[in-house]
Amino acid sequence: MIVVLTGAPGAGKGTQADLLSALKGFRKVSTGDALRKHVRMKSPIGLQAEAVMARGELVSDDILFEILRQELGPKAEEMILLDGYPRNVSQAKTLDSLKDVHPVVAAIHLDVDPHELVNRLSGRRVCASCGATFHVTMTPSKVAGVCDKCDGALQQRTDDSEECVRTRLSVYESLTKPVLEFYKEKGLYQRVDGMGRTEEVFGKLKGSLDGLRLA
Numbered sequence: 001m002i003v004v005l006t007g008a009p010g011a012g013k014g015t016q017a018d019l020l021s022a023l024k025g026f027r028k029v030s031t032g033d034a035l036r037k038h039v040r041m042k043s044p045i046g047l048q049a050e051a052v053m054a055r056g057e058l059v060s061d062d063i064l065f066e067i068l069r070q071e072l073g074p075k076a077e078e079m080i081l082l083d084g085y086p087r088n089v090s091q092a093k094t095l096d097s098l099k100d101v102h103p104v105v106a107a108i109h110l111d112v113d114p115h116e117l118v119n120r121l122s123g124r125r126v127c128a129s130c131g132a133t134f135h136v137t138m139t140p141s142k143v144a145g146v147c148d149k150c151d152g153a154l155q156q157r158t159d160d161s162e163e164c165v166r167t168r169l170s171v172y173e174s175l176t177k178p179v180l181e182f183y184k185e186k187g188l189y190q191r192v193d194g195m196g197r198t199e200e201v202f203g204k205l206k207g208s209l210d211g212l213r214l215a
């Protein structure tokens, strides 16, 4: 069975999916990771995707779905946490076509207040030398602007500037809202409060997933 995980950039979805997939009975499937893997391996579908991206275009729904289908594999006992898919209603409907083998049992929305998202993303600082990530308030470096690991200079990525963050969030929302509506209509939507510390959110998410497995 599949649990679709959704959440805005900065909501902590990736972190939570990684924590959960370390537990027995859960497996994370990320279409983004799978796509990068295919490109790296130069598989037929990876080469196809690479050509599309080189033209500056988005990888088509067909290519993404083929990658997802391979990643899901045959019917599985474990609960699959799907990260990065579906991004639109058309993808959600295609995913539905696998329901005999991989039914979607819930779409969990990791919900974080937009002000908090802006704060989380715009406070991020990345070391220009080693790539280590810090946050000005949540995980600050010992010396402001200097990397703890290599003394490199900490910088803000262009797309983490407050203005870019707001644009990213509104793009995300306009794309994802119809997908959430799609799952609401099917009675599969669940909201999990994504505010608070990582461990707290993890506890809430785990509770929801355990409830699904018992159902």
Ligand SMILES: [Zn+2]
Residues within 6 Å of the ligand: 127, 128, 129, 130, 131, 132, 147, 148, 149, 150, 151, 152
């Ligand atoms: Zn560094």
